[in-house]
Amino acid sequence: xxxxxxxxxxxxxxxxxxxxxxxxxxxxxxxxxxxxxxxxxxxxxxxxxxxxxxxxxxxxxxxxxxxxxxxxxxxxxxxxxxxxxxxxxxxxxxxxxxxxxxxxxxxxxxxxxxxxxxxxxxxxxxxxxxxxxxxxxxxxxxxxxxxxxxxxxxxxxxxxxxxx
Numbered sequence: 648x649x650x651x652x653x654x655x656x657x658x659x660x661x662x663x664x665x666x667x668x669x670x671x672x673x674x675x676x677x678x679x680x681x682x683x684x685x686x687x688x689x690x691x692x693x694x695x696x697x698x699x700x701x702x703x704x705x706x707x708x709x710x711x712x713x714x715x716x717x718x719x720x721x722x723x724x725x726x727x728x729x730x731x732x733x734x735x736x737x738x739x740x741x742x743x744x745x746x747x748x749x750x751x752x753x754x755x756x757x758x759x760x761x762x763x764x765x766x767x768x769x770x771x772x773x774x775x776x777x778x779x780x781x782x783x784x785x786x787x788x789x790x791x792x793x794x795x796x797x798x799x800x801x802x803x804x805x806x807x808x809x810x811x
Contacts, residue, residue: 653696660705709753712736735772773804
């Protein structure tokens with residue numbers, strides 16, 4: 648397996664992985680799918696992503712979103728400076744590759760990417776409160792669970808924060 652930065656050229660593979668991940672979920676409320684337009688914004692300079700590939704096939708993707716002054720910035724919800732809050736937008740991993748520590752490693756690497764960037768004071772992430780594996784993965788990487796909020800059209804989500 649190899650890992651590399653994701654680019655706009657990976658958009659179709661990322662969307663295919665997202666669709667497959669969503670279709671395979673026993674509880675679909677665990678994943679709010681990211682729209683192609685938002686991913687295009689991210690890969691156009693509004694974020695960063697890392698992918699894990701098995702040969703040419705994308706099997707894992709982790710994406711940071713830099714919302715800055717956009718209205719969907721979670722920093723606004725938490726009374727933080729929205730210009731310095733990055734979001735962990737997406738974390739996808741093919742079920743056949745789970746249990747290998749990839750999620751935690753990629754969360755750590757993208758957290759380091761945001762810290763090196765220098766514009767951010769924190770990274771915010773969300774997870775369904777019942778998605779214990781996701782919440783555990785973020786807290787193991789130093790993210791603090793700030794509580795449950797209604798987001799994404801009224802869905803319960805833990806909001807997690809990692810100061811940089």
